[in-house]
Amino acid sequence: MSDIRHSLLRRDALSAAKEVLYHLDIYFSSQLQNAPVPLVEKGPIELLEEFIFQIPKDRSSHGKRLGAIQELQLLEILCNYFQEQTKEPVRQVIFNSLFSPQGNKGDEQRMALLGKLTSMAVAVCRVPVLESAASWLQRTPAVYCVRLAKALVDDYCGLVPGSIQTLKQIFNVSPRFCCQFITAVAAFYDMSTEDLLPPHDLLEMIVSWIFEDPRLILITFLNTPITANLPIGFLDFSPLMGMVRWCIIAPLAYSRKQKAAGGEPIRDNQNLYSKLHLSVLQGLMVLQTHLTEKGLYGRLALVLFEQLVPLVEELGQLCEELNPLNAEQEMELALDRLAQALQVSMATGALICSRGKLWMKVH
Known part of the structure; x- marks a missing residue:
């Protein structure tokens, strides 16, 4: 290395970026011939940091910043590389080497560039980047x-x-990306405050x-090797x-927002939440x-009891916070949806839990 x-x-920044991708493509292609999951060593990561993210090898010195035009050209180089790389394993290992957090100062540059690259891929419909x-x-x-x-x-x-x-429009070309995007969006906009609606x-x-194809919310699950537990802190x-x-939560969260706004009418979107x-x-069905079909009914849960407990507790807190006389309809709607979700989740095998245990927690 x-x-x-x-x-x-000896090269300029953009030429060096293109060249480092070329060398690492050859390096990882060779690695993948010997092992299905190559060990990403420190050397390739350091090359990517220095010549893609402009992080100097000597961490005490300041790196060069690309101008706006140069950064756009760098994004085009990356987009074109991933678009033209037909070997998916190579594409994945290069992508992960570029953007997997390393726990160092370079992570800020990684995330900034990843956001811009993904945004560009949406704009110009680069499916390999989205995948x-x-x-x-x-x-x-x-x-x-x-x-x-x-x-x-x-951005959008x-x-x-x-x-x-x-x-x-990305729904038509990369449903898998859409599924993961929704998962991340739901993790951020958790409705815990008015700002997170x-x-x-x-x-x-x-x-x-999701209305067009309820299977969308299951795509990642249906195409992921089954494991017993998710790593803590992951989506x-x-x-x-x-x-x-x-x-x-929506009926009560929007009532809380309206209360915070002094009773001013707000766009509560309840028809969208009903849909x-x-x-x-339907997705649960x-x-x-x-x-x-897979012989997993009653053995593999997708809705976890441990996730329902804080949801039920939060629902109770919201009901106490809002004046029951002013939010009676919203409370009834929220509780109806909770009951329906629990009933259908248990009936379809998404939630594995005894009715007695569930009854004790809900009540």
Whole structure:
């Protein structure tokens, strides 16, 4: 790697970036011939940090910053590389080597560049980049995943009015990315405060996706090797629990927001949440078919009892916080949705729990 580094130092920043991808492509292609999962050593990571993220090898010195035009050209280089790399294992290992958090100062540059690269991939419809990002969202701690989701929401729901339509079209080319994106969005917009209610355009888009095909919320789960437990601090296998939470908490969360606004009318989007609730229940029916076909019915839960406990407790706190006389309908709607979600989850095998245990916790 030292010989490669010396040759790269003689090049300009963009030429060096393109060259380092070329060398690491050859390196990892060779590695993958000998092992299905190559060991990513320190050398390749350091080359990527120095010549893609402009982090100097001597950490005490300051790195060079690319200008806006150069950064755009770098994003084009990366987009083109992932688009043209036909070997998926090589593409994945390069993507992960580039963007997997290393626990150092370079993580800020990693996340910033990943957000811009994924945003560009959405804009110009680069499916290999979106598929790689979907895998990254599965393998990366949730704290980083929500940052990527927030960057996309800022780009497509905030900067330019109407740009959400560009993001919406991704459903047709990369449902897997959409599934992981929804999971990360639900982890961020958890409705715990007024500021963490999903923006209207984002909510409308997600509801339209799931309403069109309720199987969308199961894509990652259906295509992931079955494991007993998720690593702590990672996203769920699916956005199912996040969407259940949205539907149940929404009536009370919007009432709380209206109360905080002094009773001023707000856009509460309850029709969208009703549509989402129906779609989630339909998704659970799809799950039952899959679990039965795979012989996993009653053996593998996708809605965990441990996740329901804090949800029920939060629901109780919201009911106490809001004046029952002013929010009676909202409370009834939230409790109805909770009961329906529990009933269908248990009937379809998504929730494995005795009725007695569930009854004790809910009441």
